[in-house]
Amino acid sequence: MTRYADLVERHGTPAYVYDLNRVEAARDDLFAALPEEFELFSAVKANPHPEVIRALRQGGNRACRAEISSTGELDAALSAGFDPGECLYTGPGKTDGELDEAIAKGVRMFSVESLTDLQHIGAVALRLGVVAQALLRINSASASATTSIRMTGAPSQFGIDSETLVEQIPLLRAVEGTEIVGAHFFPLSNARDEDALIGEFQHTIAQAARTFHDIGLDEPRFLDIGGGFSVPYAVPGERPVYGRLREALSQTLDEHFPRWREGFPKVACESGRYLVGDSGTLLAGVVNIKESRGRKFVILDAGINTFGGMSGLGRLLPVAVSPDTAGASPESVESWEKSSLVGPLCTPGDVLGRSVALPPLEAGDVIEIPNAGAYGPTSSLLMFLGRPAPVEIVVRGDEVVSVSRIEHHRTYA
Missing domain, CATH: 2.40.37.10 (Lyase, Ornithine Decarboxylase; Chain A, domain 1)
Incomplete structure (x- = not known):
């Protein structure tokens, strides 16, 4: 059988049998569905096998970056040839020991879940004589999609509650050893269809523009709008190909971030299951x-x-x-x-x-x-x-x- x-x-x-041809096909399909200017993070947690994540990195001009949440995943990414400076370190429980190792190895960009998370990052960066780039992860009070797997809008260990962000900004900006360069959103996982995915991304981009305006970040350098790309899980079925996503994202970004094509901000998505599922x-x-x-x-x-x-x-x-x-x-x-x-x-x-x-x-x-x-x-x-x-x-x-x-x-x- x-x-x-x-x-x-x-x-x-x-x-388990993993076919690298399928990994590369998924990577190419997802890049094709995104605007050319986008960057794409591969969530190493989805499958940290070195050969699999190496295939995602070896894509020429459209190679994935690595999203990691531990020093173990960092080691897997480095063994697959990723540059530590191109990794995004995420997660709510970054210990001082992990931060020490990650920053010493060259990781510079971190998704920040709270003021105290940023303070921990800053203390280690200061001790090592570097500046860590911070993406403020936002726990939005509202969302677009009502189905799929919600990752925002409720009390959570993930992200800074959007309604408290403005009052926290002076404290966040005062953390030595860090620089706030943008924001990170991850509102849902496994969107039910392309309409739901587009709607969520449009909502996220609009909220990001309001957030940057409210906190006075006039020229954000980086915006990670998260993921939500779907694939069948352990059942027969075909991975979807998103035919309308590129145009929808471009139009929404043109409306809210007129200079995004010039890199202000640099925009990224992230994916785990879609790339390797x-x-x-x-x-x-x-x-x-x-x-x-x-x-x-x-x-x-x-x-x-x-x-x-x-x-x-x-x-x-x-x-x-x-x-x-x-x-x-x-x-x-x-x-x-x-x-x-x-x-x-x-x-x-x-x-x-x-x-x-x-x-x-x-x-x-x-x-x-x-x-x-x-x-x-x-x-x-x-x-x-x-x-x-x-x-x-x-x-x-x-x-x-x-x-x-x-x-x-x-x-x-």
Whole structure:
């Protein structure tokens, strides 16, 4: 049931296969959907595999920058060839030790979540004799989209509440070792469609213009308007291509920032799942099949320790996982039996999907879970029960680029 039978035979399951051709196609499609002047950050958290993020960086004039949230992600970005000066360091819990390491290695741009966050950044920058560039992350009081995954408009550890920003500006500007150069917005994730995405970006750009006016930042140098680009997650489906986004963004920016084409401000978007989601396939082996009180359970060697995360949802598990139906006739798919797809762990929470339509299976079979390139091993309960991490196989079409596995070792002080 898998086109990767030769890889399964050589490397076993569970295994992820990432196709770099798909990574590069997603990068090129997203750049094509954005105005030419835009920069694009790749959210390393979505898939920090060095080969994957290296492919996103190697794009000539349209290469991605890196958005990182830890020194571990910084190391992954540096190993993939990213310049530390081109990285954006984000996150609400930046420790002094992390800031010390990041700034010493050359990171200069930080998304700032609060006055005290900026003070921590400034203290380290001052000690190291540099100036850190600050993007004020704004937690807007209002938003455009009413669906999708909201990332703003509520009490949050993320961002400075927009209604308090003006009164905080004198204190923010007084922080030594830092320079406020712009703003960072991230109002939603996984927009339901292109209209919702456009509407949110238009709302964000208008609010950014008002924000810069209100705080007296006459010539902001940088504006990150966030993301929201969608891709199917662990179910069959095609990655969307946004045909109207470029013109809509250009028109809105022309209205609110007449000099944006000259770089005042430089405008950026960011993306995680869109860039890497459809590049990945999870190969899971069927260990056992059982029935319990009228329900069938297909037990896999891949559970929530292998594929357990869905960033931004506030949930541990994906909503549903469905295997790839490529090659199966519609008539045969209609006759597939509904089963629960579960993993091997000793917890009733190890469920990848309920009432999943599956073909006749038996122990030893392998199923493919498509669109699994984002939020896979590193967003899962990787160490739970001490089971080995899945193999990660990077390919370019039919060529195998690398085979690796994450290993954990205890180190004693």
